[in-house]
Structures are given as structure tokens and as C-alpha cells.
Amino acid sequence: GENVEQHPSTLSVQEGDSAVIKCTYSDSASNYFPWYKQELGKGPQLIIDIRSNVGEKKDQRIAVTLNKTAKHFSLHITETQPEDSAVYFCAAADFGNEKLTFGTGTRLTIIP
Amino acid sequence: NAGVTQTPKFQVLKTGQSMTLQCAQDMNHEYMSWYRQDPGMGLRLIHYSVGAGITDQGEVPNGYNVSRSTTEDFPLRLLSAAPSQTSVYFCASSYAASGGPDTQYFGPGTRLTVL
Secondary structure, X not given: OOOEEEEOOEEEEEOOOOEEEEXXXXXXXXXXXXXXXXXXXXXXXXXXXXXXXXXXXEEOOEEEEEEOOOOEEEEEEOOOOHHHOEEEEEEEEEOOOOOOEEOOOEXXXXXX | OOOEEEEOOEEEEOOOOOEEEEEEEOOOOOEEEEEEXXXXXXXXXXXXXXXXXXXEEOOOOOOEEEXXXXXXXXXXXXXXXXXXXXXXXXXXXXXXOOOOOOOOEEOOOEEEEEO
């Protein structure tokens, strides 16, 4: 089955700086890679996703890059703000299969 | 739209007790799933369903049962609670269109403690 590794487990950055979270996956059949944000006491919420037919996707201050050859994908948050503080999860799934395999999460803290 | 709702929000059980965690969605989603979240282990899939009457096991199914009699509801049953089942449980749903995996919407979670 799929195995997703996520690094780092904790990350602290100064407000306004950029944050990068990296994930690797094992199953070459995976082609859907979402990122979820979980705020304290709430369920995870999708912030961005990418499919294997593209290498990069942006949504305002958030971007995701995908390297299928190396089997890794990354989340980039620019101009970080205090409200970006949360736990972020990467995940992977293959086409036609709704089952997501999650990474272990990154706790991001934005220092004012 | 209420989205995905879960009840109860908190529950304390004694070892050996049984209970049902409720999950409902009003988005007409075909796919529903249950995850447990433990510190340092991310979200692990317990059971999932691709439509009414169809369920299957995920990564950690032991000690849990599910059924899907309607599109809206997907309850999770703990048969005989054990301390190892202390966790936060999330229900999720997605449209599951033929075009491939879609956004999964998560409920607010149920925090379960087994003494």
C-alpha cells in the first residue's frame, strides 16, 4: 500500500517569511496530492491539491509543487501570517480511488 | 448546507462498553469514510463506503463496524471499547465523481476516551 512521509514535524517561522513542508510517497500509481489544514479543535480542511498532470499549482500565497520522478511534493506558504498557524497534512491517492493516505502532519507556528 | 456533522463531540467509555459514533452529510456525497487521529500518526483510515450498501475496510478496521443504509448516514460502532481506541475520530465525505479523487470534507470530530 501507499506510504506517505512528511517533514518536518514542527516548523516555526517569523511572520512574513516563507514556510515549506515536504512529503514523499511510495506508490507510483498515486496521482492526486491534496494538502489539508487543521486548526485547533476542528476537522481538516482542504487548502490546495494537485494532480499528476501538472507540476505546480498556486492559489494566492499558497503553492504546491510535484516531482513525480522523485515521488515528492511540497507545500509553499509565502508572506506567512499568524492565521497560518495550524497543523498541515499532505496526502496521496491514485486515480479512481477515493482512499487517501495521510502524512503524519506538520505543526506550523508563525512567530509575530 | 450543514456539511458533515458528527455526534457526540466528546465521549468517555469504560473498557468493554459499546457505542455508536454518528456521522451524517447533506451534500449527496457517495463516498464516506472514518479516520482516527492519534498524536504523531496523522489520520488513519478505519472504514469507508463508496455508496449505500457498500462498505470496506481501511488501514485499522479491527474493533470497529460500519454500515451504510442511506447515502446520508455512516455510523461507526465500537463493539467492545478498549483503551487503545482512545482517539479523535473524524468522518469525511466526498463526491467521488468518475473523474477521480475529489475534495474530502471532514466533520468536526468526536473525542473518545476509553478508561
